[in-house]
Amino acid sequence: MSTPTRIQLMPGVWLTAVRTRKFKSSYWSALLLTPLSSETAAMTAVLPRVLRRGTAEYPDQEQLGAALDELYGGVIEPIVLKLGEIQASGFAATFLDDDLAWDGTLISQTAAKLLGDLLLRPATRNGRLRADYVGSERDNLIAEIKSLRNDKQSYAALRLSQEMCRGEAYEVDRLGSLESAQRIRVAKLDRHYKALLKDSCIELYYCGAQPIDQIRQAWVESLMGLPRKSGYELPLTQVTVHPEEVREVKETLDVTQAKLALGLRTQTRLESPDYPALLVTNALFGGAPGSKLFQNVREKRSLCYNAVSGLDRHKGLMMIHAGVALDKAEEAKSEILAQLDAVKSGDFTSKELDAARCFAVSRLTSALDSQIGLYRFYRSQALADPAMTPEALIAMVGEVTAEDVKRAANRLELDTVYLLTGDEGEEAEHGAT
Amino acid sequence: MERREFPLLGETCYFEQLENGLPVFVIPKPGYTKAHACLAVSYGGMHCRFDDGAPRETVAGIAHFLEHKMFEMPDGNAIEQFSAAGASVNAFTDADMTAYYFTCTDRFQEHLRMLLRFVSTPYFTPENVKKEQGIIAQEIRMYDDKPDWHVYQNLLKGLYRYHPVRESVVGTVESISEITPDTLYTCHRAFYYPGNMVLCVVGDVDPHRVVSVARMVLPAEAAPGAQKDYGVEEPAQSANREMTEKMEVSAPDFLLGFKAAPFYAGTNGLRQTMLGALAGELLCGRSSPLYAKLYADGLIHKDFAVTCISHPGAAFLVAGGESPDPRRVREEIMEEGERLCQGIDEGRFRRAVKSEYGATVRSLNSFDNICVQLSRWWFSGCHYYDFATLYPTLTASEVSAFLGQTVRNETGCLSQIQPKGVSTL
Incomplete structure (x- = not known):
């Protein structure tokens, strides 16, 4: 590159x-x-x-x-x-x-x-x-x-x-x-x-x-003629937030499927030494195609079509999204949280860890082969201090250990559970699936 | 292998058709770490009816259901096998095609073997079919909540009276509940044979190794396949002039479609599809006077887009987005169509060709897109990369003629999603 x-x-x-x-x-x-x-x-x-x-x-x-x-x-x-x-x-x-x-x-x-x-x-x-x-x-x-x-x-x-x-x-x-x-x-x-x-x-x-x-x-x-002054500083983002208790929010709209969204704080900045471990943790838990959420919430329990986790790397958030039958939202939530606990307590195989690490490395590597991937990488690195090269980040991700994943997972703090659901009458009309 | 250069595009293409009938395309991309492979099957949502020695009538959503089930292997889930090695595998089903693909940055041949193996290994049990019914039911519910999905499905039903493109690719919760392992085996046998598939690879790979892996994994012999049945002849007129549904949206969402005469197969069909897309751009694309006017009047927003879609036996022009007054937009588009029938300014035409050409070449950045296009156009009987030499042959008078035949009241359908009740915002 x-x-x-x-x-x-x-x-x-x-x-x-x-x-x-x-x-x-x-x-x-x-x-x-x-x-x-x-x-x-x-x-x-x-x-x-x-x-x-x-x-x-x-x-x-x-x-x-x-x-x-x-x-x-x-x-x-x-x-x-x-x-x-x-x-x-x-x-x-x-x-x-x-x-x-x-x-x-x-x-x-x-x-x-x-x-x-x-x-x-x-x-x-x-x-x-x-x-x-x-x-x-x-x-x-x-x-x-x-x-x-x-x-x-x-x-x-x-x-x-x-x-x-x-x-x-x-x-x-x-x-x-x-x-x-x-x-x-x-x-x-x-x-x-x-x-x-x-x-x-x-x-x-x-x-x-x-x-x-x-x-x-x-x-x-x-850019000739662009007005400039002296002294520019990038605005800072507040990343470290410890929620005192989990907030539960439920809303009702005209939907045939409930949309469940869970928000967690990662307490990790882009430039933090823990960031590579967070990438692997997210892949293992719900970011990769064969993740814990995919294996358990979708394949084993047949609860949903999609159950995925993703990161807002700038704000230090992990968001989990799942679309589930209206009457299965509680069950899906418990299963998702059970899988999170499993990652926290180190309950994952070395095969799962290898897959997650490979996925995270491969994702970064493929980004270098794509116009948009490169753009997104450098766009976010422009906000990091110090900035990292993709090669350095890839090398660090490649060395993430089970202990690192456990540590990153244990820093995750559940903040808010949001549920968008339909009214009960709709449910009867569509029947359980 | 046959090697073809496309100097205008800066691309090279290797090609070979194996003894069993499988066509293999390899597009070398030196300097790239990632490699992409796609195995496409000429079988999609519109192929519910076919004849494999006996006439068969299968349920809506079966091709898509089969796509989901192919990942299930006697020795575990293929998705997990791919991700164990860091590769991402996925698939999609549309009206006339099912495609399985992966991207990897390492151990390419191993992944290619896995791809060929899982797509050619049916493994269906009553338990795993039942489990999938639960998953796909949630996928269907997910689409049920998307206004975009409804507006498109309704458009197809409004445009086509008989043609099976009007069926939903995913089916319904009810239709998929009838699927059994037996029907899945029948469909797999009918369509998943090498002569009805295309293997396409893009990346820094050795083309000859790709071919030898394909020979090793897939059956050596050609197999007989099924005859696709598209039903009775489709009239030129649209089935309905308007389709309206109410959903919880903030403003009306619409698609305006115009049914074209079905395109030819082969290079001619590719040329017609390009012509159709160009006609759409000249009619109401981003740099057209009509777009500027509609936008300035607040009748369309930046999500407005126009495109030309072509499937076997079904081709249509479609434009839409969010609008406070979809019927007004229809009127203006019809009027502009009539104007353009009279002739198109040469300068504008030349610029539009240049623009479409540039956009098509840019789209070759995407490995995924290269594979899908090469496969789709192989099924239709031509080489997609020939678009480069076809663009300069398009003429303004052909576009005028196309718009004259296509943009008419009787071929059109306006599909709308209207807001339900009063928005609480």
Whole structure:
């Protein structure tokens, strides 16, 4: 694997660039990083969508679309992410690699320029963001926030993190709240935009076949005029939280299957020496295809189709999700917790441990063979201090022992159990399965 | 093995068809650690009816049920065997195909042997079938709670009166309760023979070793298979102009479909599918004037997408997403279709071809996608990578003609999920 280059382009602006010929395309991203806060989250979320509507040069979607089509169907998406208690807002983009163009189009240079234009030189009226774009993207954001409950599985995940992290910055959703979205106005958003440009740390990313120097130069040119100050610091995420008691939350909606979600605190940061053991523990317990949850909750007990665990590596959370028959939720919960106790007390075979370790190693290794995998890895490492190379992390995961897993498992503290269920009448109608 | 270069794509493809009829594709990827293998079967949710010497009528969801059950081996679960060695194995069933695949970063040949072995080893008992009924019932319930799933299933039923693509791939809790080990053995015999499958491998592997492993594990002889029965002829008109269901959603969700004349098999079919996708993009894709207008008017959101789907005997254009007024969107799309029938601006057409081409080449980053496309198009009788030379042959007048024949009232169906009651938000 080619090692990434990490360069500071301006105060608080960092570029991670990976040069590789493995892919047909290049991958780009530009993210503004700010502390997640209920005051500003909706504005920060709507901003890249407003900017994506048009630049000074291509002031509407049709013209911007034509410019992207000319670049062999390049894609630039507005994105907003929650990385622990940091809200990251900006663009992710992918373009065909220059060498695969029919007609010698200079794809990469134009791509960098477009991204810079989107960020710094939007379509404006009277020196401000366009009111029609702000209004329509505000409405879209409101619709999207309302639609979060449409898919009941992801809604359960959202509700779990809200309930579990009440009072912490993390309880704010990446899109902000409905109320704060409704309060978005042009003048305030325009001020917020200008403040964000000046105040936030900016993470740039490139992965593709072009020489790094050329990419660096292209970024520097495209970000000309970016306001900067002195002294930038990344916001910190609170990871160590010890719940006093387990919170149980139950909600009723129109579902034919109950969605059970359990939230645990891992007490482990990304850069912690215990992080590799946590990866293996998660694989062994519920993250890998042949995990304890799969073997027992699904295959032995036939309780569900999916029972999986996953990590929020930035916030230090483990979330367990299962879709179960309405009348089997309690049984599934006890079985899941019994499996967790088994891992805690070291009740697993060396074969299970080997499989989990192999899975965790293989997952990291395959990530290096994928555009998105590489991007996600370096995106999260950009927030770690010190950052780790994938090779170093893979080596550490490969050496995780049974004792390490037991220790990591025993640091897990159950915080909240969330259950989304249907009303009892529905149950009778569908019958037990 | 036959070796073909695709210089436009920067790809090389090795190919051989074994004595037993199994086609083997290998796409070498030097410098990659991960390798991906996929064994696809030309058998899916729409193949409930077939003739293997006797006419058979099996229940909805059987192909998908069989896919689940293949992982069960006399010596344990294949998923656990793969994960014991750090590989991820999985499978999917869609309307016309079942595919089993794994990704690994180590011990590739061992995993390849396992893949070929478990897909060719049926092992069904009353107990393990009963257990699966519980698991799949929960999978069905999971889809039951997804509005996206309903809107698509309803669209298929609205577009097709007879064609079996209208059946749900997973079936229903009731239909799968009728499945027995015997029916599973019958279906496995009817469809899981080498001549009805494709093996596709992508990674830094030796193509010749892949072929020799396949020869070692699979039966040497070709086997007779079943005749697929697609039922009576499907009319050109849609079965219903509108399908509406109420669910607990915040705003209407819709899919607007237009039934096309079924595509040809072979390279022509690939070209038609590309043409259909291009027509969709020109009609209402991300950079079309109509998209910009609908979006600016708040009638569609960024989840709006358009695509062209093709199965044997069934092809359709489909567009949709969330909208406050799906019927308005339908009207506007119909009007735009009529306009484009009159002719398409050459500059716009050329840009759209460039864009579709770029997106298709980019999609070759995904090993998984390479395997699925190569298999799907093999079953249809052509080499998927030929898309590269086909794009420049597409013309604006063909797109106009396609839209003229396809985007019509009588071929269309609007499937909607409308919010139930008053949202509590």
